[in-house]
Amino acid sequence: MENLSYKTKALHAGHDTNQTQGTRVVPIYQTTSYVFHDTNHAANLFSLQEPGYLYTRLNNPTCDILEKRLASVCGGVAAITFASGTAAIATTLLTLLQTNNHIVASSSLYGGTYNLLNVTLPRLGINTSFVDPSQTSNFEEAIAADTKVIYIESLGNPKLDIPDIEAIAKVASKHKIPLIVDNTVASPALLKPIEFGADIVIHSLTKYIGGHGNSLGGAVIDAGTFDWGNGTFSEFIEPSKGYHGLKYVEVLGEHAFVAKLRLEGLRDFGAALSPFNAFQIIQGFETLDVRIRQQSKNALELAEWLESQEEVAWVNYPGLKTGKYFELSKKYLPNGQSGLVTFGLKGGFEAAKKVTDATKIFSLLANIGDTKSLIIHPASTTHQQLSEEQQKSSGVTQDLIRLSIGLESIEDLKNDLRQALNSL
Numbered sequence: 001m002e003n004l005s006y007k008t009k010a011l012h013a014g015h016d017t018n019q020t021q022g023t024r025v026v027p028i029y030q031t032t033s034y035v036f037h038d039t040n041h042a043a044n045l046f047s048l049q050e051p052g053y054l055y056t057r058l059n060n061p062t063c064d065i066l067e068k069r070l071a072s073v074c075g076g077v078a079a080i081t082f083a084s085g086t087a088a089i090a091t092t093l094l095t096l097l098q099t100n101n102h103i104v105a106s107s108s109l110y111g112g113t114y115n116l117l118n119v120t121l122p123r124l125g126i127n128t129s130f131v132d133p134s135q136t137s138n139f140e141e142a143i144a145a146d147t148k149v150i151y152i153e154s155l156g157n158p159k160l161d162i163p164d165i166e167a168i169a170k171v172a173s174k175h176k177i178p179l180i181v182d183n184t185v186a187s188p189a190l191l192k193p194i195e196f197g198a199d200i201v202i203h204s205l206t207k208y209i210g211g212h213g214n215s216l217g218g219a220v221i222d223a224g225t226f227d228w229g230n231g232t233f234s235e236f237i238e239p240s241k242g243y244h245g246l247k248y249v250e251v252l253g254e255h256a257f258v259a260k261l262r263l264e265g266l267r268d269f270g271a272a273l274s275p276f277n278a279f280q281i282i283q284g285f286e287t288l289d290v291r292i293r294q295q296s297k298n299a300l301e302l303a304e305w306l307e308s309q310e311e312v313a314w315v316n317y318p319g320l321k322t323g324k325y326f327e328l329s330k331k332y333l334p335n336g337q338s339g340l341v342t343f344g345l346k347g348g349f350e351a352a353k354k355v356t357d358a359t360k361i362f363s364l365l366a367n368i369g370d371t372k373s374l375i376i377h378p379a380s381t382t383h384q385q386l387s388e389e390q391q392k393s394s395g396v397t398q399d400l401i402r403l404s405i406g407l408e409s410i411e412d413l414k415n416d417l418r419q420a421l422n423s424l
């Protein structure tokens with residue numbers, strides 16, 4: 001597998017058909033638990049003397065194949081799946097951070113992640129400095145003695161900004177802290193942040209990887225580049241109180257982080273992916289590359305068309321030559337800039353609501369990355385609870401409409417938006 005293209009890996013990695021009765025499709029192992037041969041076998045599994053399955057909250061053969069496939073496609077040493085992208089993010093941060101630890105994060109984040117960092121984690125004494133990601137020096141300036149991670153999105157949702165991942169990775173490495181990159185909007189078909197120095201990559205599998213709007217899921221991929229024994233995280237070196245004295249780095253080497261996420265993160269917080277959802281996500285993953293390339297093409301064409309409509313005040317798509325991130329998109333997203341397009345209307349908040357309500361093919365809902373085209377007005381929905389200033393730093397203006405472009409005919413999508421604009 002090692003030397004094959006990621007496109008081939010997305011179809012084959014992790015699945016040894018000899019291990020699954022020859023089934024060509026990855027089977028759904030719909031079980032909570034696994035019969036042990038005897039008490040000694042069980043004891044060996046629990047003490048990690050022998051590999052094997054214990055309980056589906058910790059591991060499951062269907063999820064295991066998806067995890068190996070994700071690690072292989074994304075270029076990491078190991079991966080672990082969760083019940084949702086949010087569960088992947090929360091479990092990662094709660095595994096790495098303790099009270100009085102600090103995060104430096106991009107201010108342009110998914111709304112749910114912003115709330116976790118801005119409201120929920122501070123209740124536990126974990127605070128975040130949010131910085132404008134368009135200037136790499138902002139990250140370095142915000143790093144303090146107790147900073148443990150830098151957190152960014154490779155393509156901000158919904159701002160659609162592109163941080164200079166490679167430069168930010170150098171800052172993280174210099175300060176001996178890991179760079180965590182949420183790569184949900186780009187997906188591994190368009191961008192592999194590990195190639196640019198990311199230490200940990202997170203995906204919501206719910207979006208482009210699953211791709212059909214039918215299953216929640218999330219994943220964490222460890223690049224294997226961060227030295228978990230460098231002293232930044234003493235819990236990886238010292239005997240773990242959480243897992244009968246296990247010394248993660250000494251025993252598990254480059255698998256230390258994913259092992260801790262599994263043995264303590266999944267055991268204690270419990271947000272495991274269901275094997276049925278893993279199955280659905282595996283089906284989606286097989287066609288990710290062709291889907292997202294076509295969606296990117298449709299999105300660029302639609303963005304260019306929107307620019308010429310007189311009711312439209314501005315259009316944002318990273319592939320537009322007129323855009324602020326065009327140069328960075330050539331470096332980080334040369335094969336397509338994903339399916340999200342945002343635009344504003346001259347008529348502001350009310351006009352944006354009206355057009356959103358008037359579309360017929362676009363579904364008004366809070367998701368992205370579906371094969372079907374989606375629309376939302378964030379200021380009145382996903383981002384309504386943020387102050388106007390917070391909305392602004394996360395890229396949400398009052399007039400902004402976010403589109404997630406699907407696989408319908410581009411002419412039908414243009415006609416639908418045109419008739420919606422006519423309602424103004």
Ligand SMILES: *Cc1c(COP(=O)(O)O)cnc(C)c1O
Nearest residue numbers: 084085086110157184204206217
């Ligand atoms: C949707 C999304 C998430 C959260 O994923 P869920 O699977 O919905 O929990 C995180 N980050 C980004 C960028 C997202 O778009």
